[in-house]
Amino acid sequence: MFTGLIKDQGRILRIEENLEGKIFEIETKLAHDIQIDDSVAVNGVCLTATAVSEKSFTMQAVHVTLEKTNLGFLQKHSIVNLELALKYSDRLGGHLVLGHVNGTAEVLSLENRGENYTIWYRIPDELKKFVIKEGSIALDGISLTVADIKDNEVMVTIIPHTWNETQIHFLRKGTLVNVEVDSQAVHMAKYLDVLFENYIKQKKL
Numbered sequence: 001m002f003t004g005l006i007k008d009q010g011r012i013l014r015i016e017e018n019l020e021g022k023i024f025e026i027e028t029k030l031a032h033d034i035q036i037d038d039s040v041a042v043n044g045v046c047l048t049a050t051a052v053s054e055k056s057f058t059m060q061a062v063h064v065t066l067e068k069t070n071l072g073f074l075q076k077h078s079i080v081n082l083e084l085a086l087k088y089s090d091r092l093g094g095h096l097v098l099g100h101v102n103g104t105a106e107v108l109s110l111e112n113r114g115e116n117y118t119i120w121y122r123i124p125d126e127l128k129k130f131v132i133k134e135g136s137i138a139l140d141g142i143s144l145t146v147a148d149i150k151d152n153e154v155m156v157t158i159i160p161h162t163w164n165e166t167q168i169h170f171l172r173k174g175t176l177v178n179v180e181v182d183s184q185a186v187h188m189a190k191y192l193d194v195l196f197e198n199y200i201k202q203k204k205l
Helices: 063-068 125-130 160-165 183-204
Strands: 008-018 021-027 039-042 045-052 056-062 079-084 103-113 116-122 136-139 142-150 153-158 176-181
Touching: 021 063, 039 056, 056 063, 125 176, 125 183, 136 153, 176 183
Parallel strands: none
Antiparallel strands: 008 021, 008 079, 021 056, 039 045, 039 079, 045 056, 103 116, 103 176, 116 153, 136 142, 136 176, 142 153
């Protein structure tokens, strides 16, 4: 479980392909807080640390993760957002992020307004029912508030701190980012679907 508040921008030191997918070694100032088997969110994807050194940690991304997220596009020296798993004693400053990415979104435009930035993304059609204005969304692991939405296009506003302290300032038009919609919205939608199905069944009896 994570909060969507990024703690460091890590750098890819090594990428190695294997039968299971790809192994990534990531340099980070958080390495001293990571132990083998710890969960770490990498661009919002929950992964397990398989090895740790003084300045880096290693993790395995399987094929389905590489296909579903933007991790498959990472290269040596790529910068990634990192967050360690939430402790029960931590403050929940963002929103509950599971690290279970639902898909990728394309950056449509970036515009700075004073010191803030406005970014529009195109999300997959199947996810738009889980996103509402003023609701929460995680993009590359960053907890953000939906400022506007038009069909399957979502807009967020980025404050200077978030712009500078995450890899969001590397985004360009056409970049793909990982998307995790609010899990509470997913559960609520599923619950309502079940209620509707039961209602239809009752009407047919």
